[in-house]
Amino acid sequence: MEPPLTHVLILGGTTEARELAEVLDGRVRVTSSLAGRVAAPRLPVGEVRVGGFGGVEGMVEWVRGHGVDAVVDATHPFAERISFNAARAAGVAPVPLLALRRPGWVAGEGDDWREVGSLEEAAEALGEFGRVFLTTGRQGLAAFAHVGGVHFLVRAVDAPEPPFPDDMDILLQRGPFTLEGEREIIARHRIDAVVTKDSGGAATAPKLVAAREAGIPVVVVRRPPVPEGVEAAATVVEAAAWVQRVSGVSG
Missing domain, CATH: 3.40.50.720 (NAD(P)-binding Rossmann-like Domain)
Known part of the structure; x- marks a missing residue:
């Protein structure tokens, strides 16, 4: 047997x-x-x-x-x-x-990355920006609920539940994402900063290249x-x- x-x-x-x-x-x-x-x-x-x-x-x-x-x-x-x-x-x-x-991802020449230790620190780093592409998923949006003066474009696989920012649009998408698609999002929504977790991998990395090309900063939450x-x-x-x-x- x-x-x-x-x-x-x-x-x-x-x-x-x-x-x-x-x-x-x-x-x-x-x-x-x-x-x-x-x-x-x-x-x-x-x-x-x-x-x-x-x-x-x-x-x-x-x-x-x-x-x-x-x-x-x-x-x-x-x-x-x-x-x-x-x-x-x-x-x-x-x-x-x-x-x-x-x-994890590694910053390259021309990247403007602002590394932070948590979603709460990421929220505190957004004071100088007006239109933010928030790509941290629907979990943890409460950390950004109190941020005023910022319009968020939130990307998630499923629709989020409150608490979340009052001033936001939802983009329901599932990766992998393309560089062309990320360029189009940043341009169409007039994004001036991107927020992401350091998830690593190729599926969601094109947004980092698109941000570099657009000359806008990326707030990167360090992984535990x-x-x-x-x-x-x-x-x-x-x-x-x-x-x-x-x-x-x-x-």
Whole structure:
């Protein structure tokens, strides 16, 4: 009788999470866990669960109850709470844990980036601007609700719920985005500053080039660190190799 496949839980919803599930499919048993914050998420191959775990204890119970052998945290670089819950749960369960994090963006020649540590600091940095392209998603708009004298163009996958700025237009779009499209948005809406999180990756990077070309600044929110003591990988290839190493699965 064949031994059961190694069971890998992928925490995600990101492009990297979907790509990793595809790479591992058939080699191990994969369950992808989505937070459920997007109405119509792009589903990965393999088994999928949607919704939270109910904190650290809930995640420990799920990991133990479903025979999970390893966890890959491939959530958004700013999904800080689930990342720290995963680190604590992996230690209690206990199971190996890897954080899959795409590299952050790096400013180039001609870029005018204003780095800040939080959405609240980003909001405080907007005093000199009149028309702002806010690309931080619908979560966290409350940080900008009090900002006066600024017209916001807010881009999100789903419509946001209050609190949010009074003076704003909503642009419902899902990446990846093109440079031509980002140029058109900045020009048509007369944008004089862009606000973004340092999400990294190519899907949403064209806005940075468009801002550089337009000569306007970008307020960049720095990403939180990976939880202390958690091994990290920058690519899907590295993450797949880690699964192979901790599970003994052949390549």
